[in-house]
Amino acid sequence: MFVFVVAGMAASAALYWFALRPRFLRWGATGAEAEASMPGDDVIRHPTHVATRAVTINAQTEDVWPWLAQMGYQRGGLYAYDWIDRLSGTLDRTSAERIIPQLQRLAVGDVIPMGCGPGWPVKALEANRFLLLHIEEPGMECTWAWRLVELDESHTRLVKRVRTRLTSPLLVLLLHLSDPASFLMTRKHLLGIKRRAEVAAWQSDPWLTDDLSGTGSMLPAWSSRHRHPSL
Numbered sequence: 001m002f003v004f005v006v007a008g009m010a011a012s013a014a015l016y017w018f019a020l021r022p023r024f025l026r027w028g029a030t031g032a033e034a035e036a037s038m039p040g041d042d043v044i045r046h047p048t049h050v051a052t053r054a055v056t057i058n059a060q061t062e063d064v065w066p067w068l069a070q071m072g073y074q075r076g077g078l079y080a081y082d083w084i085d086r087l088s089g090t091l092d093r094t095s096a097e098r099i100i101p102q103l104q105r106l107a108v109g110d111v112i113p114m115g116c117g118p119g120w121p122v123k124a125l126e127a128n129r130f131l132l133l134h135i136e137e138p139g140m141e142c143t144w145a146w147r148l149v150e151l152d153e154s155h156t157r158l159v160k161r162v163r164t165r166l167t168s169p170l171l172v173l174l175l176h177l178s179d180p181a182s183f184l185m186t187r188k189h190l191l192g193i194k195r196r197a198e199v200a201a202w203q204s205d206p207w208l209t210d211d212l213s214g215t216g217s218m219l220p221a222w223s224s225r226h227r228h229p230s231l
Contacts (some may be wrong), residue, residue: 024183028190029054029159037123038161039132047163048172051182054159055190059126061148063157067193068131068146070096070111070169072120079192095192099200106131110219116178120144120209139167156197157223158190 026034034052057064070076075086077095078085085091092115106112111119112133123134123143133144148155162182166172 004119004191024179025051025053027053027183027187033157033159038145038147038159038163039130040134040145040163042164043123043132043134043143044141049163049164049166049175050159050161051186052159052184053183053190054157055194056151056159057156057158057194057228058199059156060149063201063204064148064156064158064193064197065128066099066104067196069127070100070105073115075103075115076100078189079196084185086152090208091116097196111125112131160186160190162186163226 015161029052033054035135038052049167051137053179067076067079067131072076073091074093075096077091077093079095082091082094086093106122106125108122108124112122114120115136118137120135122131124130124132130147135142135144145161145163149159149160153156164175166175
């Protein structure tokens, strides 16, 4: 019986490591995106852990960028599972559902605050194109990079890459074991940005009309710029 239990555990571990884990680390990303260079790749040249995930957003890059610019504690939040972030002390409120104008002036050298743990220093950015954060702590170095790629006039590809270097073998093991949780939070984060950007872009579409305007026009399901986020 013991032999069968050990064999089952070994098979489960192999299934996770070779079949599930690669999907966690590259969720939503194409092979080309996973292999392509990203801002921050030259900051940590020999990482112990890399994850690249992506999502397509039915909006323009300028509709997506404001949600990245306002992230943080007592700011726009993280757009993931707010109850988890609030329970851990990372956030003190639910993530914003609107763009906050006074939080849009993000610049290199700014530190995006987190409720617990270190803040996220802004290493580099270019509005509507990319945001790079670089965190350094004893025994740990990490870069978080978001890149926005315009696919056409109404679709944007949002790619996020996290590169981590740890000096402790125990921390490396714990980081690998946390891959499922990291995948779930990052997936929710990307989808949270997608939903918010699509709704905001759709609401601001100049081709949409309001029946209350007296024109009698019908609200179209598509416009020349955006697709309704619920479709």
